[in-house]
Amino acid sequence: MAFGQMYYTSCRRGLSGAPGFQFHAVSPGLGPDVLRDAEALTSYQPPRALTLTPSAENIRRAPVNLCFRPGPVALLSNVVYVGTDYSRRPGNYFAHTLVSRDPGADLGPVLPIELWRAPFWACEEIDGTELPELAGPPPAGAIDRAEVAAFLSGHPGVRHLPALLTAADETVRTHRRKVVIVGADSDEVARWIATLSYLLPPPTAARMSFATYDGDPRYSRMDVIGSTGDAGLDLGADELTAYHLFDFAADRVSDVAVHPLARILAELEPAVSDAAWSRVTRIAAGDEQSLDDWLPVVAAALMTWPSGPESARDEPAAVAAWLARHGERLEPGTVREVGRAVLALLASENGEDCLRALHDLGAAATGCGSAELLEAAEVRTVDVVAATVRADGLTSAPELSLTSxxxxxxxxxxxxxxxxxxxxxxxxxxxxxxxxxxxxxxxxxxxxxxxxxxxxxxxxxxxxxxxxxxxxxxxxxxxxxxxxxxxxxxxxxxxxxxxxxxxxxxxxxxxxxxxxxxxxxxxxxxxxxxxxxxxxxxxxxxxxxxxxxxxxxxxxxxxxxxxxxxxxxxxxxxxxxxxxxxxxxxxxxxxxxxxxxxxxxxxxYARFCLGLRPTGLYPRLGGPARTRIDLMAELSGWIDRLAEARKEHSGPLTEFRKWTAKHDAAEQRLIEAVLAARFDDFYASVRARLLVDLPGVRHSYCAGLSKSLSRRTIDFEIAATALLTLAAVARMNPAPPVRAAVAELDAVLRRSVGRWNGRTQQRLLEVLALDARPASVTWIDRWMRQQPPGILGRMRGLFGAGRGADESAGAGRRGL
The missing domain is CATH 1.25.40 (Serine Threonine Protein Phosphatase 5, Tetratricopeptide repeat)
Incomplete structure (x- = not known):
């Protein structure tokens, strides 16, 4: 266990072979990389006021930079201002650096900051350029736990300690924002850095680089950088956001979201912090990194410790969750002790957070095999559920199954x-x-x-x-x-x-x-x-x-x-x-x-209405409904009368038209629709007359016919009836109403029957031959074969100019 040593200053004689700033003396075996790192680390810029009047008093008052850079090759330097150099030029400083490849072993129980103003630090040149190694551990200096505790007890800046601890942990982990501490002198800064070293988790403190003084922290690579109020510090306009600034001299502090663990650690007495961290380390898993990781471990270790801070008892839920994750790893006695403490802290709590904590506590008890703790957690769970339900209701079921x-x-x-x-x-x-x-x-x-x-x-x-x-x-x-x-x-x-x-x-x-x-x-x-x-x-x-x-x-x-x-x-x-x-x-x-x-x-619909008329329900129906039923009954009578008419149909048709005209438009449309639906009940001559005299009937009939003939299944009976009706209309005197009726019905049949293939049309002719007169079948055959020359020409071509005689005698209702 030994440190390599280096002296660096402005001198006549050193390793460079020429006068100026250089390594004055070093221990054997230190390579150029280490020398370059040490030179960069120990650069020193004294406050400007001291360089103007380099008196002995000013030299004594000059800030000291004790700086530490952890790593595979750790560097620990003490830099002091010495005034002028060999040429009486001001601004000279002397840096004494220790080099260690195993700082933990070389330092032993001494922390780097505890070497503040240690007696072995050199500040004068020696004869020769070779230094011996320094045996470790080195003697401590002017700072220890009791001294720091006394410092904190009388300093008004102690109220910012939780924020300082939070900021320092963040900087060591992320290296995003440097912590800058400004004190009245470097002794004050050293004590703040010692506070961090004593209170932060030991692995975090061991990784923390620091410098007790830097004239321009903007260019420093340290995590925690000290300066003094008389150094003329200039960090820029955004100093409070670009840095974690803690200017205790001017009471200017950056806004920091304080971590709960930082509050606990800030209450911890530095004099007992070593014992506290020994308790924590005994139950830690060893993989903790951030304050979030350490919070439940510290709270668990200190909540049952008589010297522990009161705020360690403010985190029972976090401790319960941690116990649930580590119950199998920990000693059963530790789980029982901490678990009982958590239960006591939860005794006055209710609500969802308390239930989750009790669930975690039950898991921890199960993990360590403590039936006593499990029963206590389950009983408390029942009480909390009951109290929560009575007070506020319950949004989710407890996750704890009751086994005791x-x-x-x-x-x-x-x-x-x-x-x-x-x-x-x-x-x-x-x-x-x-x-x-x-x-x-x-x-x-x-x-x-x-x-x-x-x-x-x-x-x-x-x-x-x-x-x-x-x-x-x-x-x-x-x-x-x-x-x-x-x-x-x-x-x-x-x-x-x-x-x-x-x-x-x-x-x-x-x-x-x-x-x-x-x-x-x-x-x-x-x-x-x-x-x-x-x-x-x-x-x-x-x-x-x-x-x-x-x-x-x-x-x-x-x-x-x-x-x-x-x-x-x-x-x-x-x-x-x-x-x-x-x-x-x-x-x-x-x-x-x-x-x-x-x-x-x-x-x-018409049949339904007719069926209602003779029932007992008919008199109880409203007037409009009875009127509609009566209309359908009268229409049924007219349909029966027209269905019997044959040659002598002009009289009944005339009377029917007069009867129809008595009704309003809506009723007429219904009458026409029913007539169209019953069209097959009439002889062809009657059908023809209805189509010519009643356009509404014709429109309704043609619309229904178009739908019937557009179906995939061919209905020969419907097609035959329609063609025979067309023939009957075409035989009439071609007055405008007749031509209109022929045109509308012919168009429907042309779009359907006219497009059938020859075999289907032949089948239709065969159906017609069973019932219709031969002349009618011949007419329809010619209609199927001819190209459409126009309605009037087709009528004259088929039957000549005269109207001809009614050939329906002897034929059925459908035929001619």
Whole structure:
């Protein structure tokens, strides 16, 4: 254990062979790299005032730079101002540097800063250029722990010590912002650096480079740099943000977010800090780097130490989390001791943070095999959960499973007493926790909680996760909820339907099979809304035939939409005579009548209306609905009369047109649509006359025909009827209305039948030949073959200029 030594100053004789600043003497074996590093490290710029008047007093007052650079080759230098050099030029300094490749062994128990003003430091030249090695450990100087403690006790800047500790740790770890300490003199700076060396974690202090004085810290590479108030320090306009500045002379300090561990260390007496860090090191893992890493270790080691600072007891949660991670590594006695201290500190705490700490404490107890500590943590967990629930509720379940009999009994007793009066979300959370913890809960208390609290809550928020989880795990709770649903069924049927449809029915499970009638009715409606059951079948399942369905039930099953014709027919058959007396049924049937049909078509609509007229429901319908039914009945009579007309159809058609004209436009459109749908009931001559005389009928018929003939499956009967109708219209005197009728019907047939292939058209001719007269078949054949020369030309080409005779005698209703 020995240090290499170097002297550096401005002298006549040295290693350079010429006068000037140079290494005056060095120990053997020190290479040029070490010399260059030492020269750069020890550069010294005295305060300007001292160089102007280099008196003996000024030289004595000049700041001393004790600087330390750790590393594989550690350098420890003491630089003093000596005034003038051999040529009487001012500004000379003398640097005595120690070199160590194992500073820990060479220094022994002495810290680098404790060599401040040590007696072995040289400041004068010697004869010769070779220095012996200095045996270690070297004698300490003027600083020790007691001296620093006395310094801190009377210094007003001690209030900034937590910030200084935080800043120094950050700088040593990141090297981003240097710490600059400005004191009245370098002795004060040395004591602040000693404070850091005593209080910071020893590995951090060992890595901390420092200089007790630098005339221009901007160019220093040290972590902690000292200066004096008379040095004319200039760090730039952003000195408080570019550096961690602690100017104790002017009371200017950078803003630093103080770390909790720094507060603990700042309370630590330097006189006992060595003993404190010995306690900490014994339980440390050895991989701690930052203050975050050290915080729980220091708090754990010092919270049970009589000399430990009070603030070490402010971090029970951090200590508990650390114990959970290291419980298996630590001595069981240490875990028990620290764990009991943490429990004592948590005795007056409640809330989520306390629960997390207790969970960690339980993990630590499990890791070290301490059943006593585990039981105490679990019992305390039950008490904290109970207190938290009573005060603020609970947002998440405790993560601690209860294994000790004492803790389980305590939890079961508390839950039995409090559960029925807690908020629903809390009940759900606690019931889930109790289930996962394997606790036996009082079934009667759970049923009461389900009926009084959980039932109303799940009805208004059926998607609540904790409530659903609790119901899934707890049959008595489900029983209580089912009981509540049945009790409010008459008033809350809609809400019950929504909740059941959102998964509550599946959650209740077996309880649904024994549910009351209102709950079962809501379940059926929920299935209807989900599309799993036909609405009419749903009505049949829940119908009370003695009363008939009310508007609320019908609204739940069918919504606001009118019944379709199929639904209306099925419902009337289901209800029978008594059921149709319900006012809600009459209103729904009115809506269906006034809706004028659905996808079944107007023909089915007309038949439905006719079917209502002889029933007892008809008189109870409103005036508009009865008027519509009467219209369909009258129209049915006209259709029957027109269907019987053949040659003598002009009279009935004239009367029909007069009857139609009496109705408003909406009714006329309905009449025309029904006529078009019943077109096949008439003879061809009647069909032709209707198309010419009633454009609305023609438009409706052609629109329906276009849809029918555009389907993938060919309907030869429809096509044949349309072609025979076209032939009948074409035979009429070609007045403008006739030409318009031919043009519209011909265009529809050309777009469909006219584009069929030859085989399909031949098949159509064969169908026509079975019923139509040969002349008609020949006409249609020619129509299929010819190129369209225009409607009027086609009419004259086929039949000549005259109208011809009616050839429909002897043919069926479809043919000519």
């Amino acid at each position: 009999a004492r803790a389980r009994a305590r939890a079961e007793q508390w839950l039995a007493a409090d559960l029925p009066g807690l908020p629903a979300t809390v009940i759900g959370t606690l019931a889930g926790w109790a289930g996962s913890a394997g606790l036996s809960l009082d079934e009667e208390a759970l049923e009461r909680a389900g009926e009084r609290i959980v039932g109303p809550a799940v009805l208004h928020a059926p998607g609540d996760g904790p409530l659903r989880d609790a119901l899934a795990r707890n049959a008595p709770l489900r029983t209580g909820v089912a009981r509540y649903l049945e009790s409010v069924g008459p008033d809350e049927l809609d809400r019950i339907v929504r909740a059941l449809g959102e998964g509550l029915a599946e959650l209740l499970g077996p309880q649904m099979s024994s549910a009351g009638p209102w709950t079962r009715r809501a379940a059926v409606v929920a299935e209807v809304r989900a599309g799993r059951r036909d609405p009419v079948d749903g009505l049949a399942a829940v119908l009370d035939t003695a009363e008939g369905p009310g508007e609320a039930l019908l609204g739940l099953l069918f919504g606001d939409r009118p019944w379709t014709l199929d639904q209306a027919r099925r419902i009337l058959a289901l209800l029978g005579k008594e059921g149709t007396e319900a006012p809600a049924v009459a209103r729904r049937i009115e809506d269906t009548v006034l809706a004028e049909g659905d996808e079944e078509g107007v023909e089915a």
